[in-house]
Amino acid sequence: MSILETIASPADLRQHSMAELTTLAAEIRTALLTKLSATGGHVGPNLGDVELTIAWHYVFDSPHDKIIWDVSHQSYTHKLLTGRKQAFLDPKHYHDVTGFTEPRESPHDFFTIGHTSTSIGLASGLALARDAAGTHDHITAVIGDGALSGGLAYEALNNAAVLNHQLLIVVNDNQWSIAENHGGLYQNLKLLRDTFGQAANNGFKALGLDYTYEANGNDVAAMIAAFQAAKACDHPLVLHVNTQKGRGFAPALANEEAFHWHAPFHLSDGSALHPATGENYPDIILAALERQLQTGKPIYTINAAIPGGFHLKDWQAAHPDRYIDVGIAEQMSITLAAGMVKGGLRPVVFEAATFLQRAYDQLSHDLGINALPVVVLVRGGQITGGDPTHQADLDAGMLSNIPNLTYLAPTGKEELIAMLDWALAQPHGPIAIRIPAGPVTSAPLAADWSATHQHVIHHGQQVALMAVGSLLPLAQQVAAGLLAHHIDATLIDPRSLNTLDTAGLEQLRSAHHLVVTFEENSLDGGFGQKVAAYFGPSNMAVLTLGAKREFNHELTRQALLQADQLTPETATQAILAALSQL
């Protein structure tokens, strides 16, 4: 019988010896690797904190005592120990749990979390509430060294010292962000590791926090002792723990960044089960930037700790002096770019829309008001299903309503390149470009090419279909379906999500009485509502198709498309129904 089989809840850990808990750690690693090699997931972070998690649950009494995992992508062992091990052991149940903490799953989880740097603030609030209630549960936040580069983590550390409640802040230092760390604070973390926490210059103490160090974060007994000592502390305490990302799997140790998150892989050598093939938008973008660079344009690529998704490591290898990773610091990525463009450079910032949310003020105040021509390439505009923390359909509502900012939505390869070239040539203001979702599509640029004017692909009558970005193929299918109903619909690529081509819209009036907008994002604050308001005080009807303003929990993309009337059949039916009412 394995040790793991004896663990139904955290309390069962206390029935075992240190040797058995060490065996348990090995069993858990095997379980994690077996599952993750099949499903994909956050490999490195979870292999790194197995012992830390076992030790915490050994010493503390969850859920009375509470642990808040930063980002919570490293919470697999926590899930495994808190009644959810079937989801890691039985392939039929692999998808019973999400990849992040989820209160819907377990009373041991307190928040749905997927963005970085929030744990200390959340835990501070719980600690304040506990002391208001007069109870004595212990609150712990676990934050990685990478997440420490985010401004919110610092704001929370700075406040924790003066709020002065019992709060254990575990800094899980595996010497990696998603990619390598960037920033002066990492010199200090290294100094602290090198001096076993004894260095006089200590960034945590400088913020008024008590501090202790544990060098052996992958030793269960050492971590149990560290937590037992920390448990006696009645005020904020930073427990700085040295751990190894990817521990126990050689390919993950050899390539920490690739195995931060990895798609399904071969256990033998870590190679991908389904290697990506064919043309892809990141490479198309980098090739376009390379051409610009060769013409002498001072292109710089900037990202905030997520180079992988944009293939920026290739760019970094070719142009190390034209590559900047600011760490998990989206605010800084935009403000730095504002300064750079003012100084005559042409920075291009690569962001996932969901993380770019953290730079909203910088997009508005630094770029918008100052009308600075920074180019931001946005991964978003997709109905993804899965985790609400990484929902990619809220980009339009966030970006489209900032004055002076133009949000472009290319439908495919040629438009993407042309828009990028145009954005880097114009001096007028910030341009965000939504990288198309789905496989690469290709179509010759229209003769009347212009980044901010709509493109009429087909002139019809009665109904005009305006399809943003990667929904153009859907609108083409809908147009074909409408033909069967003797409707020859006009088909339009609006090109911009937030700039109405009013001359183009006016031309629709004579031959159409219904405009239908298609957008793969939440409708609220998006393109269709702008079109609806434009035609509002007239007899032109407008039907807006897109996503609802909702956070979705673990639904499939297909179910959402169906519910949002974004399949050929549902969209066609919605249009026919609207026509019948007019």
Add this chain to the structure above:
Amino acid sequence: MSILETIASPADLRQHSMAELTTLAAEIRTALLTKLSATGGHVGPNLGDVELTIAWHYVFDSPHDKIIWDVSHQSYTHKLLTGRKQAFLDPKHYHDVTGFTEPRESPHDFFTIGHTSTSIGLASGLALARDAAGTHDHITAVIGDGALSGGLAYEALNNAAVLNHQLLIVVNDNQWSIAENHGGLYQNLKLLRDTFGQAANNGFKALGLDYTYEANGNDVAAMIAAFQAAKACDHPLVLHVNTQKGRGFAPALANEEAFHWHAPFHLSDGSALHPATGENYPDIILAALERQLQTGKPIYTINAAIPGGFHLKDWQAAHPDRYIDVGIAEQMSITLAAGMVKGGLRPVVFEAATFLQRAYDQLSHDLGINALPVVVLVRGGQITGGDPTHQADLDAGMLSNIPNLTYLAPTGKEELIAMLDWALAQPHGPIAIRIPAGPVTSAPLAADWSATHQHVIHHGQQVALMAVGSLLPLAQQVAAGLLAHHIDATLIDPRSLNTLDTAGLEQLRSAHHLVVTFEENSLDGGFGQKVAAYFGPSNMAVLTLGAKREFNHELTRQALLQADQLTPETATQAILAALSQL
């Protein structure tokens, strides 16, 4: 002849002795106080950095050398020395300059800035661009100790160390934020002051930065020497300077917070020229919270360094244990509240919409996804004119499109109180409440009171006027004007800016063919566009009245209302014109 009369540009400073420059500082203080007592403005910060500014312009060569002022509310002496002194000496020209740096005014200003914590990031970008160009101008960022609590400042400090360009970071430490400072870092700043910069534990050095200290920040000669020494440094250097906020004006020294920004005042004793009188919304809000607290509800007020505008100092005095100021750290204000509400408390966060932009991700990821019933009171929803950095009409586009978040817009006192009580009783999700703009209005609550259902104030026909929040009086005037055209318009208070009462909207169909929405915010992403999309696929016309998506530079409120068709005459004309087209 005064020294000031001899200064046409910064170079003229170098014609004077140290004694004369000290005299100049006194002359500038007199000029500042004379102007600010008449116009109002940022008194304390500008009285504090007169010598620092003279010394910087003496040592460096602006605009070849570049200085970036954080927030830039302390840049009055800089403006005075860079060709704009008439705006401080001649009452006829007092309004020729803004209260912030403004590239439209002068080549000595590089960015329009009004939010905190951006200077180091902007200056880092300029420094990077300078080194890419191979020129040798010096770049300086000046940041106050208060602004250091913002996460962006930390992200930028952390990156500055590794970017490693020449960059002088002046920490202007006057020991105050807008109000008193909050956070552990201020213990470190005090330690550094107390040890004349010699303490081993140094938060700046912990981030990998070089550091030096100047105790006499209000001594021109000392500051000149400090800048001359700093000028020789070829890498990032923090020059920590001790200055006195409000120096030279006893009332400002006696009440640093009140004189951070002050309306026109008597030079004799600092008392207000036009004291505020009568009922006001901050007091109404605090009285409502007091009642909730007395019934046993665990109310906590939270703000991010701006207690004054909400009268929160009164609350703090009465309930010090129920008051939290997180410093300039809007992200933390929301994330902390998320933790507190999860722990059973009822936090109420007070924010200016323009600064709340910095917490967009926390509103969405921490509050929205987790559906946590934090209440946020928002100062916004006003067409303000003045500075684009403090524009108050972008709140709806920011807040309304976040899933699970309800944005309420009370029209006056009774609705505000009822909404606040309702928000604090419900468990379902975050509620933002827009504090009404303008003077307090009062009307009995409707018998059918409900926070999220619209209220039909008058049942008419043909045209329905839906007026959000403080635009209800305008709609009432418009309704009166329409009567003269034999139109008996329906009048509706929608109550929520982002939740459509679809049953109520449906009831309009039978007797109306035009809905007119009024909102005092940018139309894009706002209420009217949602209504327009709702009625889009039908024959109901919708006219949306509100502000354009624009940053406005120093226009008047009245000019903007006129341009936006938000005066009784312009709105009525717009409605009649729309009707004539249907």
